[in-house]
Amino acid sequence: MAINLKKGQRIEIGLTKMTIGLGWDPNEGRGYDFDLDASAIMIDADRKLVSEEYFVFYNNLNSPDGALTHTGDDPSGKNSDGDDDEAIIIDLEKVDERVEEILFVVTIEDFERRKQNFGQVRNSYIRIIDNSGNQEIAKYELDEDFSIETGVEFGRLYKRNGSWKFEASGIGYRADLGFFLEKYYKGQIIK
């Protein structure tokens, strides 16, 4: 039984190995594929990206400290039927000490040109799972909870007094992955 956190609700994690799972059904109708992306942003005490390699996404699958591993891009949702299509595997014991917080976001690639939003993507969800007991800690149904949005800050892992906590943020935006990068990147982005 999953514990579905309400927005803003926090829990003490007390765990070290977790997985962020993103799942959705492929587009069975006409038109473009649905390309959802799970990404992680590892930020420091100033709430800025530690360095660009700490932005974990389809083009950068591993964080330099070895804490985060992205399973790779699924451009259509066909990776699995009913299970996660993309995942980010987390080992908190390996997190670089400069990292104070890890944000997890889900976005729709090229949503503007393809005229897409989460409401069109069937059975779309993002969740966090405890790997030891395979238990869902938190989950959002994207097509139900963020139907007109295209980017969601799902949640954040953050350090308090040496231990990690998870907060389900559930903040929706009509934005793409670039928006989240700009928000936390220190320098100038070379596209």
Place this chain on the structure above:
Amino acid sequence: MAINLQKGQTINLRKNEKGDSIYDLSSVTIGLGWDVRRQGGFFGRLFGGSDSPEYDLDAVAFLLDSNGKVADMGKSFMTGNGREIVLYQGDVIYFNSMRHPSGQIWLTGDNRTGEGDGDDEQIIVKLDQLDQRYQKIVFVVSIYNGIVNRQHFGMIENAFIRAVDARGREITKFSLSGDASLNGMCSMVFAEAYRHNGDWKFRAIGDPYPTDNFIEVLVPYTYR
């Protein structure tokens, strides 16, 4: 004030914009309407514009079970004059089978031309009483004989689907206007109502299909 939906958007049918549960779902009217764009200009008549056949759009509802499929495909039979009727008295509500055997969902009648400003077709459903085995209702519109008559959604203006509660209050509306992306499209999966966490939600879909035969749209929803 009713909520105007955009493609993909979902809402809780019982709630207004502020999130208060105010709507009465004991009987919900799903209304569909459309206007046909006037053909051409000065020479329109010369090219058959104003003599082209009237648009006959048909509203169809698929009642889906928990697997997202139509469980009861109804009966087929031949009428006295040799016409074959299919899907009769099953879980598909359409012009040849207007009333569901449960009596909880029905089509009010065929409007052949789209005249008038209100709903051109109405499907009435007693959502609160609908049997639990029905988890979702998909609303489809097809242009009858659209391919032969060269009629398509690209020519349709102000097409809408709306939901009105038992006390006549419009809960929500989803409007579409014909643009180039709908040229050649003769059917539309317009919207769906579905159970979610004990409540009824409504989703604006707006997915077009080239066929003018709703049965082709039905195929992915069947067990066969």
